[in-house]
Structures are given as C-alpha cells and as structure tokens.
Amino acid sequence: MTRTTLFAMCTALPLMAAGPLEWRDHKDGRVELLENGKTALVYNYGPQLKEGAPENRRRCCYIFPVMTPAGVSMLDDFPKDHYHHRGIFWAWPHVETGGQDLDGWMFPNLQNRFEKWVTPPAAKKSAILAVENGWYAGEHKIVRETLKLTAYPSKGAKREFDVELKLEAVGEAVTLRGSAEKGKSYGGLSARFAPREQTAILADTGAVTKDEDLVAHAWAELSALYEGKRAVLRITPDPKGAGTPYQWCLRPYGFVGASFPGRTETVTGYTLEPGKPLRLKFRVTASDAN
Numbered sequence: 001m002t003r004t005t006l007f008a009m010c011t012a013l014p015l016m017a018a019g020p021l022e023w024r025d026h027k028d029g030r031v032e033l034l035e036n037g038k039t040a041l042v043y044n045y046g047p048q049l050k051e052g053a054p055e056n057r058r059r060c061c062y063i064f065p066v067m068t069p070a071g072v073s074m075l076d077d078f079p080k081d082h083y084h085h086r087g088i089f090w091a092w093p094h095v096e097t098g099g100q101d102l103d104g105w106m107f108p109n110l111q112n113r114f115e116k117w118v119t120p121p122a123a124k125k126s127a128i129l130a131v132e133n134g135w136y137a138g139e140h141k142i143v144r145e146t147l148k149l150t151a152y153p154s155k156g157a158k159r160e161f162d163v164e165l166k167l168e169a170v171g172e173a174v175t176l177r178g179s180a181e182k183g184k185s186y187g188g189l190s191a192r193f194a195p196r197e198q199t200a201i202l203a204d205t206g207a208v209t210k211d212e213d214l215v216a217h218a219w220a221e222l223s224a225l226y227e228g229k230r231a232v233l234r235i236t237p238d239p240k241g242a243g244t245p246y247q248w249c250l251r252p253y254g255f256v257g258a259s260f261p262g263r264t265e266t267v268t269g270y271t272l273e274p275g276k277p278l279r280l281k282f283r284v285t286a287s288d289a290n
Helices: 003-018
Strands: 021-025 030-035 039-045 062-066 086-092 094-097 101-102 112-121 127-137 140-151 158-169 173-178 187-190 198-202 206-208 212-216 222-224 230-238 247-251 255-259 271-272 278-289
Touching: 030 127, 030 271, 039 140, 086 158, 094 140, 101 112, 112 140, 187 230, 187 278, 198 247, 222 255, 230 255
Parallel strands: none
Antiparallel strands: 021 030, 030 039, 039 062, 062 086, 086 187, 094 101, 094 173, 112 127, 127 140, 140 158, 158 278, 173 271, 187 255, 198 206, 198 222, 212 247, 222 230, 230 278, 247 255
16 A cells, blocks of 8 residues: 555545535534535524625524535525514514513514524434523523424435424513414414526425415425526424324415414413423425426
C-alpha cells in the first residue's frame, strides 16, 4: 500500500462516519438538516424576519424550507399577501386563557420563544431533533410546547419526516380554537406554498378544486410546477391526536392546513389542562413527480 493510498483512505473516513443525515446549527436561529451535504430542511428556532417584511411579523419555531430529493423548494415564507404565513407551522387564531382571547395566528399578543434543546442536533440514520418552546403573552408563559422532528433518509424521489407536538398548559387552562369566521377554518398544522404553476390539490376523497373548509380527510397534498419541475407535498395526520379524521382548510392559492380541533355542532375548541398534555403527530412527505 502506497503512502498516497493510505492518506486517501484516512481522509475519507470522517466523511464515511458522518452518514447521510447531518444537522448543522448556523448559530443565527436556524438549524439545517443536510442529506449527503445538501439541504433537506431547516428548523427556525430563533426569530426570523425577511427583508422588507414588517417588524411585527418577526417569528420563530417553524420549518422552512423543505426540499425534495431533487432540490425543489415548494414552500414560502413571508409571502406579501399573508406575511404571517411561514413554511410549515402550527398556530391558532384564538388562544383563550384567564379571560383573554390571544391570537397565535397573527401573533400581535402571543409569541413563541425557543427555550432549550431536548435532543440536540446530531447525525444518525434517523435524524431526530427535539426542542422545548414557550408560548408567551408578554412575559407570562401560558403553554409549554415540545416539538420532536424525526427525519428519514430519502428513498428515490421521496423524502419523509414526522412532526410531533406536545402542548401543555402552564398554570391555568388554555383553550385552542380555529377561525370563527364563516368560510374559514385556519388553525392547526399548516403549510404555505411558494409561487408555482398548474396547482392541484388532492385528498383521499379525490380532487379539491375550490376553497374547502372543515371537510374530513385522512390526508391532503398539493402538487404543482416550480420553475418547470413538478413536486408534491403531502400531510398525513395521525388521527389519534384529533380522536377522529381531521377536518381541513384547503386553498388553491397555496395553503393546506389540518384544522384542529375543527368545528362541529358539538366541538368548537380544545382545552389544554395543566399536567394533561395534548399530543399531535403528522407525517410530511415531499416528493419529486414526473
């Protein structure tokens, strides 16, 4: 064995040991998941603000971007028509506690804050990131949020990851409600899509061609062309969290939301009790398509 060959083998070992999935903390409030050195997704744990966006839209604690295996970015952040929309996020327009009706959707009086890593970023076959955040009304913490993000190595044209949320009231009970306006059901886990062409929304019951609210589906997805490349993002909730199939908020302008708790004649909200956390789980699939 020549000295050159031995040196080449030794320098290759760290790359082999790193594995296909690797977290990189940019120390600017963003932690990036790389697969074979390319961006898979980014979790924004610190406050972010896009140039040109209003200061009151600064926010943290969401996922953006998400890339398909071929490198297509389907999501949007700080879109001008809805500056508060942010990649994949979870929020409620009515968060009621102690006689207050707070807004976690537009967040004028309720903000998320990163508090600590539960499972710090690490490289492994199944890349797991767990973080504890707080929901704050001013300086008063009302909800403890634990996010567990589990990403898997891509398979062909498909990338998948799980989003698991644990929400627990701190001190007093907290009630979550979606939009109360007629024709709206925003509130829950949501995805906002980037500018695109040939948009198509599909659910387990078939194609959705117009605005739809509070219709039960097992899953929903949006497919479109992004600079000539077709890609699909699907959200599949675990129905155990909702107790029944999720109702949805679906918008051809580029929004897919798994509404929770939805709205029926008997259900208008969900109350978080101290010591009794709510657990919600979703599978997100980002795929390249022909």
